Amino acid sequence: MEDTIEVILQDHSRVLSTDRPHPAFSACLGALLTGVYGVWSLFATPGFRRVPWRLKVPYLPSSKDQTLNIMKLLEGRTGRLADLGSGDGRVVFAASSAGFRCTGFEINSILLTYARSKAHWRGVPSGQATFVNKDFWKTDLSAYNNVTAFLAPGVMAVLGEKLLKELPDDARVIACRFPFPDWPQQSSAGSGLDQTFAYDMSSVRSHLRKEPNTAV
Numbered sequence: 001m002e003d004t005i006e007v008i009l010q011d012h013s014r015v016l017s018t019d020r021p022h023p024a025f026s027a028c029l030g031a032l033l034t035g036v037y038g039v040w041s042l043f044a045t046p047g048f049r050r051v052p053w054r055l056k057v058p059y060l061p062s063s064k065d066q067t068l069n070i071m072k073l074l075e076g077r078t079g080r081l082a083d084l085g086s087g088d089g090r091v092v093f094a095a096s097s098a099g100f101r102c103t104g105f106e107i108n109s110i111l112l113t114y115a116r117s118k119a120h121w122r123g124v125p126s127g128q129a130t131f132v133n134k135d136f137w138k139t140d141l142s143a144y145n146n147v148t149a150f151l152a153p154g155v156m157a158v159l160g161e162k163l164l165k166e167l168p169d170d171a172r173v174i175a176c177r178f179p180f181p182d183w184p185q186q187s188s189a190g191s192g193l194d195q196t197f198a199y200d201m202s203s204v205r206s207h208l209r210k211e212p213n214t215a216v
């Protein structure tokens, strides 16, 4: 009988030991997850404290296809370009190599340093690509005739109001993945998550003027 109980206890403890992870493993996993979260939050959140909650947009880089789609919709255009939230600078670099004079607005100082260093390594002159540590919500964008924005669905209506007030009539706006809710598209490129949308300010304004209760 005693033998049987011992056998049962032995079996039970074996089951328990295989089911429960070793404390050292749990500690390592916890440390790893904390580290990953720490690095992620460093890249995704600095500078965000000053931006109101409803306008916060985290970092997510454009895919290669998305960047190509942006450039397709900018074909034939020239002049100054603002990338609203320039991240690691990939859209600014693509546009500056197509001849635009670009400014990347970015509040994440780590991404900003990375983009500036990349511009330095690549030997891109500052007249072609500049990265500024500025909140674009608080910046007058009236000097730009091209604007690119890969942000979040919840901020597009607010951004639309700002751009309507500030951009010149000959400006083109490229929205990535998330279209403006009430603006008529000029054209679009790509599909799914890489889709980008082009809007010409003159057409947007004349469309909105026809809408009742719209002040343009």
Ligand SMILES: C[S@@+](CC[C@H](N)C(=O)[O-])C[C@H]1O[C@@H](n2cnc3c(N)ncnc32)[C@H](O)[C@@H]1O
Binding pocket: 044, 051, 055, 056, 057, 058, 059, 060, 061, 062, 083, 084, 085, 086, 087, 088, 089, 090, 091, 105, 106, 107, 108, 111, 134, 135, 136, 137, 150, 151
């Ligand atoms: C979705 S990412 C897009 C990055 C880049 N444009 C691209 O396509 O790869 C949005 C970026 O906007 C930045 N951002 C968010 N709010 C901002 C603000 N108010 N002013 C400047 N940059 C902002 C974020 O830090 C983030 O890098």
